[in-house]
Amino acid sequence: MITLEKRPSPSRAWAWATPVLAVLLTMIAGGLMFALLGKDPVDAIRTIFWAPLFDPQFASYSRPQLLVKAGPLILIAVGLAMGFRAGIWNIGAEGQYIIGALFGAGVALAAYPSGSPLIFPTMIVAGALGGFLWAMIPALLRVFFNTNEILVSLLLVYVAEQFLAAMALGPMKNPEGGGFPGSRNLQQYDAASNLELLQGTGLHWGVVAAIVAVIFGHVMLTRHLMGFHIRLAGQAPRAARFGGVNPGRLVIFCLGLSGALAGLAGMFEVSGPAGQVSIDFNSGYGFTAIIVAFLGRLHPVGILLAGLLMALTYIGGELAQFMLGIPAAAIQAFQGMLLFFLLGVDVLTNFRIRIGARGTA
Amino acid sequence: MTTLFTADGLTKAYPGVVANDDVSFSVGPGEIHALLGENGAGKSTLVKTIFGLVKPDRGAMTLHGAPFAPADPSAARRAGVAMVFQHFSLFDALSVAENVGLGMENPPPLGRLARRITEVSREYGLPLDPSRRVGDLSAGERQRVEIVRCLLQDPKLLIMDEPTSVLTPQEVEILFRTLNQLSDEGTAILYISHKLDEIRTLCERATILRRGAVVATCRPSEASSAELAELMVGSALSRPERPAETPGGTILEVTGLTLPPASAFGTRLQDVSFTVGAGEILGIGGVAGNGQDELLAALSGEMPSAEGAIRLEGADIGRTGPRERRALGLLTGPEERLGHAAAPDMSLTENATLTGWQREELTRNGLIRWGRARDFAERIIAEFDVRTPGPDAAARALSGGNLQKFVIGREILQRPRVLVVNQPTWGVDAAAAAAIRQALLDLAREGSAVVVVSQDLDEILEVAGRFAALNGGRLSEPVPADGLTMERIGLMLGGAHDMEAAHAGAPHA
Numbered sequence: 036m037i038t039l040e041k042r043p044s045p046s047r048a049w050a051w052a053t054p055v056l057a058v059l060l061t062m063i064a065g066g067l068m069f070a071l072l073g074k075d076p077v078d079a080i081r082t083i084f085w086a087p088l089f090d091p092q093f094a095s096y097s098r099p100q101l102l103v104k105a106g107p108l109i110l111i112a113v114g115l116a117m118g119f120r121a122g123i124w125n126i127g128a129e130g131q132y133i134i135g136a137l138f139g140a141g142v143a144l145a146a147y148p149s150g151s152p153l154i155f156p157t158m159i160v161a162g163a164l165g166g167f168l169w170a171m172i173p174a175l176l177r178v179f180f181n182t183n184e185i186l187v188s189l190l191l192v193y194v195a196e197q198f199l200a201a202m203a204l205g206p207m208k209n210p211e212g213g214g215f216p217g218s219r220n221l222q223q224y225d226a227a228s229n230l231e232l233l234q235g236t237g238l239h240w241g242v243v244a245a246i247v248a249v250i251f252g253h254v255m256l257t258r259h260l261m262g263f264h265i266r267l268a269g270q271a272p273r274a275a276r277f278g279g280v281n282p283g284r285l286v287i288f289c290l291g292l293s294g295a296l297a298g299l300a301g302m303f304e305v306s307g308p309a310g311q312v313s314i315d316f317n318s319g320y321g322f323t324a325i326i327v328a329f330l331g332r333l334h335p336v337g338i339l340l341a342g343l344l345m346a347l348t349y350i351g352g353e354l355a356q357f358m359l360g361i362p363a364a365a366i367q368a369f370q371g372m373l374l375f376f377l378l379g380v381d382v383l384t385n386f387r388i389r390i391g392a393r394g395t396a
Numbered sequence: 397m398t399t400l401f402t403a404d405g406l407t408k409a410y411p412g413v414v415a416n417d418d419v420s421f422s423v424g425p426g427e428i429h430a431l432l433g434e435n436g437a438g439k440s441t442l443v444k445t446i447f448g449l450v451k452p453d454r455g456a457m458t459l460h461g462a463p464f465a466p467a468d469p470s471a472a473r474r475a476g477v478a479m480v481f482q483h484f485s486l487f488d489a490l491s492v493a494e495n496v497g498l499g500m501e502n503p504p505p506l507g508r509l510a511r512r513i514t515e516v517s518r519e520y521g522l523p524l525d526p527s528r529r530v531g532d533l534s535a536g537e538r539q540r541v542e543i544v545r546c547l548l549q550d551p552k553l554l555i556m557d558e559p560t561s562v563l564t565p566q567e568v569e570i571l572f573r574t575l576n577q578l579s580d581e582g583t584a585i586l587y588i589s590h591k592l593d594e595i596r597t598l599c600e601r602a603t604i605l606r607r608g609a610v611v612a613t614c615r616p617s618e619a620s621s622a623e624l625a626e627l628m629v630g631s632a633l634s635r636p637e638r639p640a641e642t643p644g645g646t647i648l649e650v651t652g653l654t655l656p657p658a659s660a661f662g663t664r665l666q667d668v669s670f671t672v673g674a675g676e677i678l679g680i681g682g683v684a685g686n687g688q689d690e691l692l693a694a695l696s697g698e699m700p701s702a703e704g705a706i707r708l709e710g711a712d713i714g715r716t717g718p719r720e721r722r723a724l725g726l727l728t729g730p731e732e733r734l735g736h737a738a739a740p741d742m743s744l745t746e747n748a749t750l751t752g753w754q755r756e757e758l759t760r761n762g763l764i765r766w767g768r769a770r771d772f773a774e775r776i777i778a779e780f781d782v783r784t785p786g787p788d789a790a791a792r793a794l795s796g797g798n799l800q801k802f803v804i805g806r807e808i809l810q811r812p813r814v815l816v817v818n819q820p821t822w823g824v825d826a827a828a829a830a831a832i833r834q835a836l837l838d839l840a841r842e843g844s845a846v847v848v849v850s851q852d853l854d855e856i857l858e859v860a861g862r863f864a865a866l867n868g869g870r871l872s873e874p875v876p877a878d879g880l881t882m883e884r885i886g887l888m889l890g891g892a893h894d895m896e897a898a899h900a901g902a903p904h905a
Binding site: 258266271 | 696697698717718719722728730732735736737738739740741742746749750751753754759762763764766
């Protein structure tokens with residue numbers, strides 16, 4: 036008989052080994068699925084994981100895309116991970132991302148065509164503020180009326196989407212756009228554009244912000260009292276209250292921080308890779324970041340790696356779709372497997388498997 | 397003497413520890429037999445073996461002269477063995493009759509069961525209303541539910557695991573009458589306890605366990621408590637010494653504290669008032685569930701109270717939280733070690749930081765100085781003799797007694813002005829309990845005010861200068877502990893919850 040036995044302390048080795056194991060298991064199960072679809076599994080896996088970085092034909096386009104896609108995922112996921120560690124579930128980063136983008140673009144469009152060097156810094160502050168304010172809605176509702184922040188933050192995503200469409204069709208519409216929906220292109224407005232910092236790398240200010248967030252997040256969790264209280268509240272809420280953690284303040288801090296980072300990500304996106312406020316500006320980064328946060332063990336450094344891996348499967352997945360004709364649904368299933376295996380093998384961190392007769396009752 | 401039950405050479409080893417080592421003893425029909433030993437002596441493993449919860453590695457048992465090896469508790473029950481556990485397995489939201497039915501092999505229909513419960517409870521002087529909700533019952537009444545459940549199965553051998561730890565003295569007396577009545581009718585009782593006086597009055601024979609092995613079998617009525625204690629512990633125990641107290645000025649003052657219950661089945665605190673002076677230990681006795689958790693939460697600041705209800709050295713702290721109170725020197729030690737006083741999955745260093753970061757200056761500009769935190773944890777470990785591989789061990793890896801020493805030591809080393817502890821030695825072995833009590837006395841001697849909330853009346857009388865009883869959320873007027881009799885204390889604790897009358901009417905009383 037196979038039994039699970041709780042470890043006296045969580046295994047550090049397994050905490051790091053399980054993501055690697057999960058990726059390997061995903062490759063095996065995914066390869067099997069691709070084989071059943073009649074595709075060459077080795078070719079498919081290679082196209083997803085290897086071709087975007089090293090294939091001479093595609094790498095020049097897809098390599099920069101890696102940072103462009105990973106940047107916002109990491110920036111959002113680091114913020115979300117803080118809340119998740121404390122047991123505060125912000126599921127609405129997508130909405131905060133949209134509002135952050137609207138705040139940032141709003142500053143730029145209001146200032147147009149001024150060339151002041153203060154415009155971009157102001158946009159950064161505005162983007163963070165927008166996400167923060169949007170996240171304060173579920174935070175304050177939870178603190179004062181004990182509503183469920185999962186539902187409120189999630190539903191506010193759809194409100195934000197309506198708001199985005201209204202802006203793209205109304206106040207923010209490009210007056211010189213010939214009646215098409217969508218704002219001016221900020222990439223063509225130098226004072227407000229988030230440019231690629233190093234040619235051909237995809238590195239923009241959002242990626243820089245993501246790296247800074249990883250460093251600050253790591254220091255906060257491991258060295259700062261706030262990070263200690265976040266971990267405490269997640270692991271033992273009663274002990275946290277006994278230790279003097281104010282649950283309401285923690286909710287406001289965690290939702291505010293994750294909202295501000297999501298808003299920043301949205302602002303960097305709208306002023307950089309996306310370029311303009313459009314009806315379908317948001318592309319699911321806010322939701323994918325939830326997966327990235329868990330894939331990275333809710334650990335900032337892990338999130339950095341997980342964000343890169345996730346971005347790779349997205350870029351590689353697209354490549355596999357049009358190179359090998361693998362259906363988009365199969366790519367999504369493949370990405371789902373990654374999360375499934377990750378959560379599945381996570382049990383090894385806290386339990387050990389014993390095979391054989393039960394030793395003790 | 398005929399024998400009902402024998403154990404022969406029972407041995408059970410767990411990784412790293414031999415819980416039972418070649419244990420043999422016998423119980424005659426109708427005999428009240430004590431199993432005596434410290435925490436960790438192997439009593440629980442032994443009775444779990446008899447009740448079919450643990451399979452022995454070696455050894456055999458007989459019941460009525462036939463081999464007895466129950467595969468599970470229901471097999472044991474069918475053979476006539478019943479057990480009342482120390483921690484009740486009852487559902488708060490269900491009625492007495494429903495709870496009794498859930499624990500039976502073949503429960504009769506609810507109506508008939510309720511009538512049987514009333515019959516049996518009357519016959520044995522254990523009044524129970526089958527239709528009441530268990531959540532509304534006192535601890536003593538809950539125990540009656542468990543006992544009646546066992547009696548309905550007509551057991552030949554009844555095992556009772558520390559049955560008096562939750563009872564008032566009067567309730568204990570009535571329980572003993574019931575047990576004697578059962579014994580007269582031929583039911584053997586295996587009685588587990590570490591309370592020597594009880595065993596000397598109740599039990600005919602005692603088997604004493606130490607570190608898993610039988611060290612003696614004796615007639616407890618013929619031995620002194622000191623002799624029994626020495627057999628149990630292996631060496632003479634030094635009782636903590638209580639110096640004559642000279643209380644200084646009032647430090648903590650609680651006036652008219654009223655609080656709603658902490659949970660659906662909690663207790664409302666009603667108009668609680670007391671003061672504690674410098675160098676004084678106030679003992680608050682009472683059966684768990686009478687407002688202890690609420691009182692602790694109110695004092696620690698986890699539950700805010702009314703303005704002016706709590707004053708520390710004159711300053712109103714009624715509405716402040718745990719942080720502000722800790723900064724002012726009011727420290728607390730809750731009853732629940734894992735999950736409340738300590739975070740189970742965090743290391744001892746982190747758990748030392750949990751309450752120590754303010755007074756031990758473990759942070760600078762918000763950044764935790766882990767080196768200092770580790771030193772603090774190591775100091776607690778060294779000064780309070782916490783047995784652990786080191787400060788990196790997770791709290792949940794420590795035994796109950798060792799973790800208790802750690803969390804009490806953590807507060808004491810922070811030099812509190814006032815220390816409030818709830819059940820400081822619950823589930824702690826005798827040597828560790830003595831060390832903790834001594835530390836509390838030392839703290840008071842150095843001028844701190846100490847409040848000890850405990851169910852263990854012996855403990856309170858050992859350390860406290862004054863005693864107050866918490867019953868139904870109300871606190872009695874504190875009285876000097878010297879010269880208090882158990883009977884007086886029992887009455888302060890609310891007596892026996894209507895049991896006297898019942899026994900007076902019972903045929904065997």
